[in-house]
Amino acid sequence: MMQPFPFSAIVGQEEMKLAMILTAIDASIGGVLVFGDRGTGKSTAVRALAALLPPITAIKGCPINSASAKNVPAWANLKTKRTHETPTPVVDLPLGATEDRVTGALDIEKALTKGEKAFQPGLLARANRGYLYIDEVNLLEDHIVDLLLDVAQSGENVVEREGLSIRHPARFVLVGSGNPEEGELRPQLLDRFGLSVEVASPKDVATRVDVIKRRDAFENDYAAFMLRWQAEDAAIRDRILTARAALTKLKTSDKTLTDVAELCLALGSDGLRGELTLLKAARAYAAWRDDTALTRAHVKAVAPMALRHRLRRDPLDEAGSGTRVARTVEEVLG
């Protein structure tokens, strides 16, 4: 398959790119939600992310991409213990996917031809240790959303159907995109996303021309274009790996912790998830910037994307929640 559009070649959309990089540095931040109009490059960015991510080491042929042989589930019937480097899985969850396809089900092929009761893993198995991408996430059917919520919560997929009783790890980072004009997202699912960004088409003509030029070059002069951006993509990948290593050594002062707590209190965001995400995102951002200590500036930089989708909806507030976060950040952190 053709490599997707290079991540580094995406014009503008800095916030979206940063949010994606942060989750690549620390997967426990918990995914990105990208909301915006049609034709703003949401899907392009998500697919570009897949090519950018550093590869993972996994047991060859393991349906859940296990890191070591002892994690390979018994139902996989794997003989080999060899590992190989494989791209970080980015699995598409198509709208209207059946529960069977998402969670996995009885392997009808084996059942019919061999009379075996075997498990056919679903999308959740394939997404383990990687990314689960849902385009038009706000149009996802409720029963699939419920299922996702459950799995995302526990990190484990439990299949009890057709006489099967199977469980396997399913830890993945959710990436969703959607157009808010087409429907809202349930708060429970909204909350599962670590960060959220809003994208819009660039407003000035010069930037728009840039977008078109690069896209055109990508489509018509593919080889040269990929070569041109390969190095820049690699540079970002290296920086992500460096940042991952630096994350553990990063110092966090109590003062910054207080900042984070005060900010979340002032915004009245529900639960502690907001605080934790904000802290993690700020730390990832500091690591990305190659700073050794977490400061107030880091918190300020990532606060909007970590908190804007966690605010209690206030239908009487005319300004968007992004504005509200920005205002409160200004008030609390100065």
Add this chain to the structure above:
Amino acid sequence: MANEVWHHATRALQLLGLDPALGGICIRARSGPVRARLTAMITSDARRLHPTVSDEALFGGLDLSATLASGHMIREKGLLETTGTLVLAMAERATTGLAARLAVALDRNADHTLIALDEGAEPDECLNPKLAERLAFRVDLSDCSLQDITETRPTTAIDLNHVIVPADLIEQLTRIAHDLGIDSMRAPLFALRAARANAALMGRTTITAEDVEIACTLIFAHRATRVPEPEMQDEEPPAPPPDQSDDSNGPEDSLDLPDELLLEAVRAMLPDNLLEQLAAQKARAGRGNGTGAARKGNRRGRPLPSRAGRISDGARIDIIGTLRAAAPWQTIRRNATGREGLHIRPDDIRIKRFEEKSDRLLIFTVDASGSSALTRLAEAKGAVEILLAQAYARRDHVALVAFRGTEAELLLPPTRSLVQTKRRLAALPGGGGTPLAAGMVTAFEQAIQATRRGMTPTIAILTDGRANIALDGSADRKQAALDAQQIARVLRAHGTDAIVIDTGNRPEPALRNLAQTLDAAYLPLPRADAERLSKSVATALGD
């Protein structure tokens, strides 16, 4: 004009044939000879899709009959696995899910082109915008008759790669798209491709002004969201048109075609009722798609796990489920009976089940008349907004009707989008008479449409009750009250649920009567705050 439309349609198809990356074309026309003539131009090996195409047909799956007959697994290739042209019939009925899947397929590779045959009759009944966005072209053949059809000469095109793109073309196209209020970045890209394909079609190696003009017309006209001000024509005599005939002598990398001229070309194609169409488009965006009765009948809906059962009236067998149930026993049964082949016993039979939950639609019918505006419009707005937040949590749909002056207006067709509703509500002005009956009529129309779509509508009327404008627009208090009563009886006969919320300072007896006629809950709310109002409504709705 109609002849021009035909010309554009055939040209679009030709360009699409040259460059599949243009995505496709949406042909809006009812089935008929004109459309048949156009679709006859499509390659004969095009695969046909229908709006209810299953995932297995799209992505491939088990070929059950072949598998059973041969005894080993035979897979059927999906439509999206083979390359080529796809023809989607009755495209206006394509669900959001199908649109999203096809959109992904079109995004992924340039191996597919999609011809969407949109047979929608109503303005809001049309191809899903998500999909339309990914198709470069759109033609409307509704006004085309057989007389308008001219034969297209077969052309021999040169290779697309040989076409040289002038350096400033990208900028020009981007600027024009911007001037026409086209936000999506796909449009200028498509225009660029179309210009290149048109040059290739004409056997040229350089893109000329003519190519650009055609590209702009074909790509931008139906995407435009605003008509650029024709300043030049209004204030001063038009600038002499640049000489287009000598473009072959012009500099290689520059086009002597001012933006104004291209905008003019697009404007010529813009429909007269652009703004009306825009409103319809916005409305559509909220609803997602124009599929008719999405949740009608008891044989559709969210599929539930199938259940063991007997084949009785109308029950549908879940074949896969049945086979799954039978599969583990095949070896045992084969050994027991000594018979080859598939062994299915009656207790393996699984019956399909569906759960159907009708979505609720709350139609807020808000009185924005002068009397209301003075007193409680702000409060009513607040109440509606709080209700909206609750409706959103329950995944209800909402619609917004306002009545003031002499008529009612549908501010927002059924949607789940809080963003849009908030925007429309905030912009609601107040003032004028109280055409209560007109408001009820509009709400009723929405209710009927909603029922047709399988939703359960509830009309919430927020007014202070002093209806003073009759249905015909005349200021006749007596007739207005009669009209309101009349509509109320129709509503009741139709079985539409309603709530009447009296926002007046004192309870209005006329409104209580109206509620009785409607068989509706009546909530007099003297000095209610928004919070209390919403609680009462929630109670009345039975949550």
